[in-house]
Amino acid sequence: MPLRLSVRALLATGLILLLTAAGLLLVAVRGAAASTPVDKKLSFTCPFPLIGLQKLDVEVKADFDIPKQPGGTLTTSGLNIAVTVPDKASRGLTLVGAASIEGTAAAGVTLVNGDAKPLPVKIPLNVAKTSIPPNGTFTTQATGSVPAIKLANPGKTTLTIGDFSTRLTPKKADGSFTGIGAFTSDCTLDPGQDPVLLSFDLANSTTTAYDYAVTGKTTIKALGATAPVTGGFGFTGNSAEQTFSGGPALDKAHAEFRLFGFLPGTADLVYTPAGPQTGELTATGFTAHSRFDLSLPQVTFFGMPVGGGPDCKTSSPATADLRTGEGFAMASGGTLTGTYTLPPLTGCGAFTGYLSSLVQGDGNTFDLALAPRALNR
Structure with a gap:
C-alpha cells in the first residue's frame, strides 16, 4: 500500500x-x-x-x-x-x-x-x-x-x-x-x-497638421555648387501610429558654379515630389522619407544656354531621409538635414551626357531650417 x-x-x-x-x-x-x-x-x-x-x-x-x-x-x-x-x-x-x-x-x-x-x-x-x-x-x-x-x-x-x-x-x-x-x-x-x-x-487616433516655412541650402557635390533653398514643409501626423504623410515642397533654386574652377555657369534646380511622401514622428521631432525628381529647366555657360529644358530631369526619382536635429520642437521648428544620390539625367538635349556627369552621384545634401508659418504671421 x-x-x-x-x-x-x-x-x-x-x-x-x-x-x-x-x-x-x-x-x-x-x-x-x-x-x-x-x-x-x-x-x-x-x-x-x-x-x-x-x-x-x-x-x-x-x-x-x-x-x-x-x-x-x-x-x-x-x-x-x-x-x-x-x-x-x-x-x-x-x-x-x-x-x-x-x-x-x-x-x-x-x-x-x-x-x-x-x-x-x-x-x-x-x-x-x-x-x-x-x-x-x-x-x-x-x-x-x-x-x-x-x-x-x-x-x-x-x-x-x-x-x-x-x-x-x-x-x-x-x-x-x-x-x-x-x-x-x-x-x-x-x-x-x-x-x-x-x-x-490604447489611445484614439488623432491627426495634427503641421506647416513650416523652409529656408536653407542644398549642395550638389559633383557640380561643386551650393544653392539657396526656400519653400514649405507640410504634413499631417497620426498620433496613434506615430506616422505622417506629406513632405517638402521646395521653390525653384538657382545654383552658380565654376567649371574647372574658373568657367562660370548656372543651373536652375526644380525638386518635384515623386509619389506619396511619408515619415515617422519621434520623441524629439520626425524623419521624412522624401522622394523626388530633380529637373534642370536651364543650364548656362558664360551666360549662354547650353542645355536643360522641360524634359531635362533625373532618369529615376532620388530619395532623401530628412531628420530633425538636436533641439527641434514641433511647435517652434528647428533644423532638418539629409543626404541624397542623384541618378543620371535624361531628356536634356545634345549635351545630356555631359550635363549628367556634372550632377549625378552621391554625397549631395540638404541643410534646412523649419519655422512654423503661424509664427511668421
Whole structure:
C-alpha cells in the first residue's frame, strides 16, 4: 500500500506540472506588447488525491501584437509552454508502466479593455504526447489555438492571468491505459505574484497638421555648387501610429558654379515630389522619407544656354531621409538635414551626357531650417 500511494503521488506530480504548462500557455496566449517576446515564470498550486496540494513552476514564452488604436485586434504567435517534470515523477510514472503522457487543458484569463466590462476567456489547449524516461527529468510542451480579440475601446487595457484545469493521461508503450487512468486537477495562481501579463493604453487616433516655412541650402557635390533653398514643409501626423504623410515642397533654386574652377555657369534646380511622401514622428521631432525628381529647366555657360529644358530631369526619382536635429520642437521648428544620390539625367538635349556627369552621384545634401508659418504671421 505505501508503494502504491508513492506511485500515485509521483504520477500526480508529473501531471500537475503538465497542467501548469497548459494554464500558463493560455496566459501567454493572451498577452504581451506588440511584436515583443515575453518570457514569464509563475507558480501555481494544484490539489491532487492522496498527496494534497502541490506547487509547480512553469515558463511561458510567446510573441504578441497589440493594435495601434481602438478597433484593432490583439493577436498571438510563437507560443511555447515548457514544463520540466522532475526525476521523482518520472520514476513514479515508470513504476505504473507509463511510457508516455498526453492530454488537454482549459486555461483562462480576464481581458479588460478601457471602460468595458471584464471579459473572461477560456482557451482549450493540447498537451503534446511526451515520452517518459525511466528516471531523470523530462520536458512537456503545450499548445493551443488562440483567437484574435478585437479591442473596441480606448483606454487602459490589461490581460490578467487566471486559474486553469487539466486532464492528462499516462499510457503504456503499447498505447493502452495504465491502472491510474486519466487525472484531473484544478489549479490556482499562487498569491504574491503579479497576475497582469500585459498592460497598455490604447489611445484614439488623432491627426495634427503641421506647416513650416523652409529656408536653407542644398549642395550638389559633383557640380561643386551650393544653392539657396526656400519653400514649405507640410504634413499631417497620426498620433496613434506615430506616422505622417506629406513632405517638402521646395521653390525653384538657382545654383552658380565654376567649371574647372574658373568657367562660370548656372543651373536652375526644380525638386518635384515623386509619389506619396511619408515619415515617422519621434520623441524629439520626425524623419521624412522624401522622394523626388530633380529637373534642370536651364543650364548656362558664360551666360549662354547650353542645355536643360522641360524634359531635362533625373532618369529615376532620388530619395532623401530628412531628420530633425538636436533641439527641434514641433511647435517652434528647428533644423532638418539629409543626404541624397542623384541618378543620371535624361531628356536634356545634345549635351545630356555631359550635363549628367556634372550632377549625378552621391554625397549631395540638404541643410534646412523649419519655422512654423503661424509664427511668421
